Amino acid sequence: MNPNGDVVVKPSGSGNGKGIVFVKGTDSPEMIREKIENAAASIEKDYGKGAGFPWAAVPRVNLKVVDNHEQELRVVSFIVDGHALYGKDAEAERYVVAVPTIFKKSPTGEADMVMNVTANLNKLTDADKADPDFMTRLQDAACNKESLEKHGLNVEGMTDVCRWSAAFTRHVVSERIKEKSAAAQASASQPASQEGIQQAATSVKGKEIAEYA
Structure with a gap:
């Protein structure tokens, strides 16, 4: 896993990388809120009200x-x-x-x-x-x-x-x-x-x- 506490937040049912948010361990609470709110608004615009739920938040894996x-x-x-x-x-x-x-x-x-x-x-x-x-x-x-x-x-x-x-x-x-x-x-x-x-x-x-x- 990522030692820096980075997290990936992903909606359900979307494709082409839509709505995926990378939250860094160094992000402030305000930055995290802004990233997720923007992603949720984008998913609602593309798929309709209430789309994307449930959202998943998982630790970011270090890729080779x-x-x-x-x-x-x-x-x-x-x-x-x-x-x-x-x-x-x-x-x-x-x-x-x-x-x-x-x-x-x-x-x-x-x-x-x-x-x-x-x-x-x-x-x-x-x-x-x-x-x-x-x-x-x-x-x-x-x-x-x-x-x-x-x-x-x-x-x-x-x-x-x-x-x-x-x-x-x-x-x-x-x-x-x-x-x-x-x-x-x-x-x-x-x-x-x-x-x-x-x-x-x-x-x-x-x-x-x-x-x-």
């Missing part, structure tokens, strides 16, 4: 700096049928697959900028946008060995990250299925069937695997 850019790794997790992965003779199970996609980069000298490609694009000058290689300043591929080496990683380490991501995704999906199953049975004024909940929770099953692209 490579070539004077802070880096944020993005991994995509998705659910796929076993037949699509292993052919028609595979078991009819659904698998959680995690794939590394990109390292998002903050522009040089702007360590506190929101780590979002769209938000960063809005900050670039016309000269930057006219440069055909400007996107490489905002992201690196996370699925090739050269990029991994640049960031001090290897295939084995990235596979561990993906395996953890897949396992976490499976856990979240399973918990949501259990909640929906219990809510559906409760709304029917029937006692929740433990067997039914367990069956729903395991409908997304199989090995937590990490496919390295």
Whole structure:
């Protein structure tokens, strides 16, 4: 975590870095109030009254700096049928697959900028946008060995990250299925069937695997 007491405040349901506020440990109460009020007003303007709640406030994680850019790794997790992965003779199970996609980069000298490609694009000058290689300043591929080496990683380490991501995704999906199953049975004024909940929770099953692209 950030040793300076920096905090990230983020609304729910927004995108493209909208409403995200970086609160520094050295900010005065007045500065913090102004930042959050401005962010809330912006979210209300874009999404309507009451939008953004609940807001989350979490400690800012120190990101790794490579070539004077802070880096944020993005991994995509998705659910796929076993037949699509292993052919028609595979078991009819659904698998959680995690794939590394990109390292998002903050522009040089702007360590506190929101780590979002769209938000960063809005900050670039016309000269930057006219440069055909400007996107490489905002992201690196996370699925090739050269990029991994640049960031001090290897295939084995990235596979561990993906395996953890897949396992976490499976856990979240399973918990949501259990909640929906219990809510559906409760709304029917029937006692929740433990067997039914367990069956729903395991409908997304199989090995937590990490496919390295």
